[in-house]
Amino acid sequence: MEGPRIVSPAGARARPGPTNTVLLQRWVPSIYRSGTDPTISQPHPDVVGRILQSLDSYNELIVRQPYDPNAWIGRGRRMMMLNFPELAVGDAxxxxxxxxxxxxxxxxxxxEVYKLLEPALQACHCQWDAAEILDESAMDFGPQWHEDVGRKVAKLRELLKRKEEAAIPLGGTPYELRDRIRDGGVLTVEYPWTVVHHLTRAPGLVKLINEELEGSEKEPTCYLHRSTLSKDSEEDMLGIFAAREVRAGERILTDRTATGVCSTPTSNSCSNCYARLPDMAIKTECCSESYCSTACLDLAMNTYHKAICGKDFAWLQEPAKGLTHNASPLRPLLMLRILAACVQSGVEKSPLDHPLIARLKPVANKNHLDVFTLTESIIIPIKILEQLGVDVFANRNFDTEILHSIWTRLANNKAGSFDPRLGFVDEITPHLPLFNHSCDPNVEWRRENGSTTVRFFAIKPVKKGEELFCSYLNVEGMPVEHRQEMLWPWFEGPCLCSRCEEEERSLGI
Structure with missing residues (x-):
């Protein structure tokens, strides 16, 4: 017998969700168990079913009383029971x-907040954050609380010391060492109540992307279609294909992005792509921002600029200044551009419906571990959204599950590299994530020095209708076993390219 229909936490007013039976079938915990004693145990399926069923009332309570902390604590406890500690952290x-x-x-x-927040952070492997929260609670309460907290903090500090000892031999910069110690992590999962259309790329989205690829070209060079790597006709695996014959060395596509950031922008940089400003820079009418071209001006205005115009986000840029490698201060900068784009498109819509996000796929339900911290995953996104004018309590379109889902998509699809003028550049371009990997690519992509703009070039002749592949890593000269190991984080599975399949067959793997 089917149970009652459950409402998605992010859409309690929107539409009926899947049945309780379906929710239970789709339930995959996000807590990562490393082999040590888990902070929380995995519940029995019968218990999961009852908790999922009870979520409806908690979601409706939050809709009715969004500013009641008890409503958030109540739902946060259920998220903890469901082994979604990252959502419990957000609610707490x-x-x-x-x-x-x-x-x-x-x-x-x-x-009650501290009782929920501290174990939820520990379940996310955020020992640093948990220790900080415990220290804060010790200052808030009496001696008896302080004594109990002191024992917990001592254990956490000892664990953090061991993490530091293990991290030091790996080398790297002070920021890299800090991130290794402080970063937590949870498994990337599809939450059981997520509506189906947020899990796939719909035909309408494919049509929109193909219109982007056509642009103003009389004869488009490429188009989006189901990938030749897909073994299942129902699988949501897309790829870029040649719309005509392409010569070796020919430029296939210029990928200009509104969602690129850098650690150290200069005063003479384009406000969108960070390229050097020409002598006759393009000025906005609304503020003092300058752009290298009308293309960048139009892209910024149509994507995110209206949402951030007149708002000072220097506090977000300052921690990243001087970075020459990928580090935690860059994560919020990328989220700012993405969240501003979502706000500009309308806060009444789910960010997961935004075309720039809907096209991205996370590595979900494959035991893939993504970074999670209290500051970068919860505190700063909330601060960004409130500065953008979003009520993060009453507007459920920007709930923790949505923000975390956005991040898992960004983390699996963004591209970063050092730039001599800009420091470290981190970006999501509209079309680079749609190119599949091959260890024998027919396309290479190059980021313009001093800019976030990416261009694609054919490195061998390509026939009309042939799928276009680039390489996610420099795999030249690597044996197949090494390539598979290096590429595993992108796929949480083997590389499916023709070169790997042929070499594995010849080796009898």
């Missing part, structure tokens, strides 16, 4: 904000 932190902003001084609520 929202309760913490609401209690702090309330006129009263409710010690009981703060106790």
């Amino acid at each position: 932190y929202k309760a913490k904000i609401l209690e702090a902003r309330a006129s009263g001084n409710d010690k009981d609520i703060r106790v």
